Amino acid sequence: MRSIVQIGFGAALLCAALVANAADRGSGHFRKGEVRLEAKHVIAVTVDEDGDAASAQTYVYLSSVPMDARKVASAFQPSSAAEEQLGDGSAGYVRICINAEGAECGLYFSHNNPSASFNSSGYGVFKLDPAPKGRIAGRWVLAEPDDFFGETYDFDLTFDVAITPPPGTALPADGGEPGKAYRAWTTAVAKGDLAVLRRLVGGDYNAWRIKSDDESDVKAALKDLRDGTPVQARVLRGRIDGDDAVLWVEGKDRDDILRRGRVSLTRADGEWRYMEADLDSVSD
Known part of the structure; x- marks a missing residue:
């Protein structure tokens, strides 16, 4: 009896997931010159890049091919993860950025075979519709074609989709073990301590350079x-998700320039290692 109940519960969860996915709707088009994208799939993710979590943005991806929302949401660079999912065929997506206040913060079009890309903001009519918590719905339309260096473009994009947040849980205020490892990394960078850097470095590019002969x-x-x-x-x-962690940090570099942004770390062989950083110079 217990196994029957478990099977029934599992089937109910699967049905709920299918219903949730079925409720996601994305449609419309984006055209730039001779390249036209017909949107058939949609995902939405929270992009948590600011030091203040309240300033997180939402990226809505309308695409011609299916995309894995979790892969995009969990990536340190979400749009790089989206690009990887286009494959080698003729495919593309439009990414709509929506800020914490509900206003558009830019549109980006990317297409493979033929290759095309485009950035825009402030054109057309953007409007969000009422949606339950955890979802986002709206439309962005530029009905009359506009011109960009001799090529016209227009779009009409509609979406109603669940928002996938980044996975993981919050770390302690000091960053926990990943924070300790990053502070050891910054100290080693300042001192030029190659022994420590070679132990703490991760990622192919950084590891190859630091460990080069x-x-x-x-x-x-x-x-x-x-x-x-x-x-x-x-x-x-x-934030930590299994063996991956992201830290939001700030501090002055050796030129006394204040840097603020995100750092990615991964745990390997029981030790946290530096992967990459996305730090900008900011005013004090």
Whole structure:
């Protein structure tokens, strides 16, 4: 009897998931010159890049091919994850950015075979519709074609979709173990301590440069890191998802320029390792 109940419960969950997916609707088109995208699929993700979680944006992707919302939501660079899902065939997407106040913060069009891309903001009519918590619905239309360097473009995009948040849970105020590892990393960068950097580095690009047998490669890597890495970093907040963590940090680099943004770390062989950072210079 217990197994029958479990099977029934599992079937109910599956049905609920199918109903939720069926409720997601995205349609319309985007045209730039001779390249036209017909939107057949839609996902929406929370893009949490700001130090203040209340400033998180929503990205709505309307695409010609299916996309995995979780992969995009969990990626350090969401749109890079979206690009990877286009494949090698003729496919594309339109990404609509919506800020915390519900206004549009830009539209980006990307297409493969033929290759085309386009950025726009402030054109046409953008409007959100009432939607339950956890969903977003609306329309953005530019009915009369506009001109961009000799090519016309127009679009009419409609969406009603569940929002997929980044996975994971909040870290302690100091960033926990990932925060400790990042502070060790920044100290090693400031000191040029290659032994520590080689132990803590992750990711193919950074690891290859730091661990290179060519001294000039190592020096160039260290210079690049020192130019943008805080000498001492303060963790603003953090999120952990299994063996992956993101920290929001700020601190002044060796040129006394205040840097603020995100850092990605991954746990491997029981130790947290630096993967990449997206830090901008900001005013004090």
